[in-house]
Amino acid sequence: MESNSKPRKSHVIRIIAMILILGSVGIRVVECREAMILDTIDYPAISCRKHSAVLTDFGGIGDGETSNTMAFQYAISNLSQYACDGGAxxxxxxxxxxxxxxxxxxxxxxxxxxxxxxxxxxxESEWPQLSVLPSYGRGRDAPNGRFSSLIFGTNLTDVVITGSNGTIDGQGASWWDKFRKDELNSTRPYMIEIMYSKKIQISNLTLINSPSWFVHPIYSRNVIINGLTILAPVDSPNTDGINPDSCTNVRIEDCYIVSGDDCIAVKSGWDEYGIEFGMPTKHLLIRRLTCISPDSATIALGSEMSGGIKDVRAEDITAINTQSGVRIKTAVGRGGYVKDIFVRRMSLNTMKYVFWMTGSYGSHADAGFDPKALPKISRINYRDVTANNVTYSARLEGIHDDRFTGICISNVTISLTKKPKKLQWNCTAVEGRTVNVTPEPCDLLQQKEEKTDCPFPDDKLPIESVQLKTCTCSLRIFRASF
Structure with a gap:
């Protein structure tokens, strides 16, 4: 028996060595075979790439049962060598x-x-643990760490996540169940999270059933998100569609979102952690968005807004069977600010609220928040809004001794449901003006004789000038050449 074991061991060692050699060659092994082009696809992107490979080149198996985690990791590690040679x-x-x-x-x-x-x-073993986000100070679901997102990146430049409407399925039902049963020790994974990065594009994909938030760019700049279809059951917990968080120069366009939470939630950190981190979200453009979310907002500003939110421009927004339009959520202890918000051309159908601002949202990271840290909400502008089948026109709740100021609402027509609430405008601790608004607004927002519409900026944000290129990818198979 001993005399036979040595040859076997030697044979195994030779096989392992050959595998390692082939692995070190990587994509060059593939390039030695003859390629057959099956499909050529043009797509828009911020950058086109000089090098291309297919997941199957790295051992990927698309049977829905075999794990491809290592294949993705190996492929991306191998392709990273082309970063300085036209990208991959x-x-x-x-x-x-x-x-x-x-x-x-x-x-x-x-x-x-x-x-x-x-x-x-x-x-769960295929989801690495990450430390908590510094601007949040704890995990959202649990105070400990958090699971890495399905697609993750940090400290990156020039990244495109796109397709010809391919699908990413987060299979979130088991995570939702654990969350509801309070069985999680760490925060659920997001679907896509990009951190500390610049020049990012996420586009032309269908995203379904994320364990938690779908798309989360954070501490990043120059981000384009467009052409996404995002779908989750309307009772799924915290399945926000797109959450730009402490980001600068972001463009979100032509997205369709059905969600169990806010379709778009703009954020910048939580209580004392967000105040200390001090990175606002600013210069954000949202246009041509369609949202369905019966229990949440079309666009939410906050509630985690302690680093500040400013210069947000939203236009051509459609909401159907959604709780509210553009909602501001904040509380005592948040600090920070929400200012210079511009919204125009909203078409809303079957809404609980058209306008909603909340100064008592609560939900603190921990007991360490500063009760003297008051948020500043100012220069909030809405114009050209049509809403049908509405229960409440507005619920605007500022904070005592910290009024929400500079609210402007113009050219708004609201048609009520068959059983509307008697008090249509519920206003406390707010001030501003309205022009050409029906039903008649509250006394704190008296209609003015002047007929000037609320402002919307004429200038363009830098991210609007970014033009996408037409890139081509070729899907191919290989056959051995002898």
């Missing part, structure tokens, strides 16, 4: 690709074919 593109071809969390690299494009479905793993 990884194509996810048709199939069902089960995977846990994986990290992106700079000067890189992840492209999902229209018949590709990325399935998030149900195995």
């Amino acid at each position: 593109e990884l194509i996810v071809p048709p199939g069902k690709w089960l995977t846990g969390s994986f990290n992106l690299t700079s000067h890189f494009t992840l492209f999902l074919h229209k018949d590709a479905i990325l399935l998030a793993s149900q195995d």
Whole structure:
């Protein structure tokens, strides 16, 4: 027996060595085979790439059952070598690709074919733990750490996550169940999170059933998010659609969101942690958004807004069967500010509230918040709004001794439900003006004789000038050449 074991060990060692050699060669092994082009797809992107590979080049198996976490990690690690040589593109071809969390690299494009479905793993061991976000001070679901998002990146430059409407399925039901049963020791993963990064594009994908928030750019700048279809059950917990968080120069366009929480939630940190971190969200453009969220807002500003939110421009917004339009959420202890908010051309149908501002949202990170840290809410502008089947026109609740000021509402027509609330405008601790608004607003927002509409900026934000290029990806298979 002993005399036979040594040859076997030697044979195994040779096989392992060959695997390691092939692995070190990486994509060059693939390039030695003859390629057959199956599909050529043009797509818009901030950058086109010189190099391209397919997930199957790295051992990916699209049967919906085999884990591809290592294949994604290996592919992206291998392709990162091309960052300084025109960048690289990884194509996810048709199939069902089960995977846990994986990290992106700079000067890189992840492209999902229209018949590709990325399935998030149900195995918690495939979701690494991360430390809490410094501007939050704790996890959102639990005070400890948090799970990495399905697609994650930090300190990156020039990253595109796109496709020809391929699908990413977060398979969030098991996470929602654990959350409801209070069985989580760490915060649920998001679907896509990009941190401390710049020049980012997320576009032309269908995202469904995230464990928690869907798209979370944080501490980043120059971000374009467009053409996303985001779908979650309307009773799913905390499935916000898009959450720009402590970000500068963000453009969100042409998205359709059905959510169990806010369709878009603009944030900048939580209580004393957000105040100390001090990174606002500013220069944000949202346009051509359609939202369905019966229990939440079309666009929420806050409630975590302690680093400040300013210069937000939202236009051509449609909401159907949604709790409120553009809502401000804050509280004593938040500090920070929400100012210079401009909204125009909203079309709302079947709403609980058209206008809603809350100064008592609560939900603090911990007991360490400063009760003297009062938020400053000012220069909030809404114009050109049509709303049908509405229960309440407005609920505007400022903070005693910290009034919400500079509220302007103009050219608004609200049609009420068959059983509307008798008090249509419920206003406390607010001040401002209204022009051409029906039903008649509250006394604190008396209609003015002047007929000047509320302002909307004429200048363009820097992110609006970014033009997308037309890039081409070729889906291919390989056959051995002899």
